[in-house]
Amino acid sequence: MGHDMSRHDDVCAAQNTDKTHREGIIGSDAGHDRSGPAAIEIGLNAAIITCAKDNPQILTVRQPVDDRPLEALPFGPFTPIRHRTLETGLRNWVAEQTGLHLGYAEQLYTFGDRGRHARADDNEPHAVSIGYLALNRFDESTALTGGHWQGIYAFFPWEDWRSGKPEIIDEEIVPRLTRWLADQPADRPEVAASPFSRADRLRMCFGTDGTQWDEEKVLERYELLFEAGLVEEAAREGREAASQWESLPLFGRAMHLDHRRILATALGRLRAKIKYRPVVFELMDADFTLFELQKTVEAILGSHLHKQNFRRLVESGGLVEPTGDVRTHTGGRPAKLFRFRSEVLLERPAPGVRVHATLN
């Protein structure tokens, strides 16, 4: 998504123009010099998100890595013989590994950086990861044959602002990132990074110096921590930056391979999309109260919303219609039940839950 992701490898591209023997003739059947070790494998990865009450969760499978269990997203290779499309491949892998049949799913991004896959051995095929975001309503009765729901914010403790600004930001993250940005090597300029300086990135990502918090920058924040060597995945890769933090704790719970990066992409995309497309309803039961809807949106965004305005927006926006029933035992006055008006999809070009965060 990020405008700042766009120049990732400007530098490299400009330097090794990498002229080969191949002529100006193009065509995908030229140049089949794909020898064994360079073969490509496409990994399909699903970030399946649900929301139980006000608790956003991600479906993980446990993956033993060096005798230590590590959380992983459901994933598997794309095999064209068996899977007609990328998305059917994904759905089949998920069903096979977890027993879950996906509903809403959208492609996120295709990651191809060498060196983000913890592969020591270069004889392995090169892996490219395609990440998907899937949304599922939470249903206790659905029997999973594999996998577990895990709270999303255990992986990104700095992303949940519902009980105020997470202490970890000012007490741990910002100080250590500040130390890191002071180390920006003047002699060895940043390679493969964004057009921004480390200091600017810190400001934009964590809203220091009064810059405001942008809840959509989930991936940018994770990548910044990764580059600074402050997440386990970076240490695993033996980035030199990580060494200086020896013995200090790293941030958030780690995942297998680049799965936490995919999850960060998924959460960022969902936070953005929830504002202009009616995707929240994929997380809701058929009938719900406006308060439940709000709690779900807040859980995803990681912040609180102004209640009365939220109701006004959702109702007047034609996103929902009352079912006629009410829900009692809410701890207060009974709440009207609503259902999603799927007709809005035909009526308005970008119907969504447009909201602004408050620091309530």
Place this chain on the structure above:
Amino acid sequence: MGHDMSRHDDVCAAQNTDKTHREGIIGSDAGHDRSGPAAIEIGLNAAIITCAKDNPQILTVRQPVDDRPLEALPFGPFTPIRHRTLETGLRNWVAEQTGLHLGYAEQLYTFGDRGRHARADDNEPHAVSIGYLALNRFDESTALTGGHWQGIYAFFPWEDWRSGKPEIIDEEIVPRLTRWLADQPADRPEVAASPFSRADRLRMCFGTDGTQWDEEKVLERYELLFEAGLVEEAAREGREAASQWESLPLFGRAMHLDHRRILATALGRLRAKIKYRPVVFELMDADFTLFELQKTVEAILGSHLHKQNFRRLVESGGLVEPTGDVRTHTGGRPAKLFRFRSEVLLERPAPGVRVHATLN
């Protein structure tokens, strides 16, 4: 992008659950049964867009297919040995084929549907296409060693509304799509399509029955025409739908393989993004007048904007600052020159040119 792209293969996924011999064990190094014909090749494709005055253009290379030249996007396979990342691979291919060094580039989507690549022969490796959007300022002096700039709207004549609603819509497209939707087989329900009926899709895409035109739905419109067999690429694939239109002209200029689909994705994404990120400036010279800026935005969006409001938004939004100079010979009062204020990227979370189309 599309919310409606998300359920593409729900049906298939639900039906052939495709249980195999593989256990619940996951891991990307299991199942290397990739035999010759099923090998995967990743194609990198660049939709490089520029704008000369009010003329949006795409960089193409000519590709001989069956003795007939066909426009293609610069593209080539991703070879992990030579390319550190997907994006460097793309940049190298573009430089090699056209002599152009890309600036801004962002990944769009990874297409993997079998059968959209005009491959008769199943012994070819299966091709997955990763599409990129790149933006370049138009500079006559830049010498291209290959490739040509082509007007974008030659490929999508229905997308340019700057001289009013294109006649092709009401006179050709809607009548033929209407005939097509009447043919919706009740016995053989739509497979692998969106959750919407053909009639609903026609309404949403082409704004019939008073539904308004959404300029961002470029891909959805192209896909609808494709499914209806109304573009050459569909006919090429021998879709049965195409046969009924024999001898009637198909819509827009065709491209090689699935390149027009990638271009449609690129234009749709650019139209969306121009409204919330300052990407237009990648298409502008360093100094420009507000009128030139507006003309460029209008060229991309394919519609006219209210001039005074456009200026107000751009200026008060802090996106630009005056250089102090003026441009004369504009045919009227000399215009102040402006430059992009790149600091906005640090200040505001989503600085863009938020605009609404008018039917001027």
Place this chain on the structure above:
DNA sequence: TCCTCATATACTCAATCTGAGCAAATGATG
């Protein structure tokens, strides 16, 4: 039974934003 509590729902209001228009300024052109 009745009071308290928590939530639901309704309504208000000022500040801002948006869409659309008019009018004067200014240099080029014939």
Place this chain on the structure above:
DNA sequence: CATCATTTGCTCAGATTGAGTATATGAGGA
């Protein structure tokens, strides 16, 4: 020197937004 095309400044009503106040209603405990 009048005309023209464009820039630039300004107005104004209607819609939207952010935030606050007040009342309704059922649950649960004293």
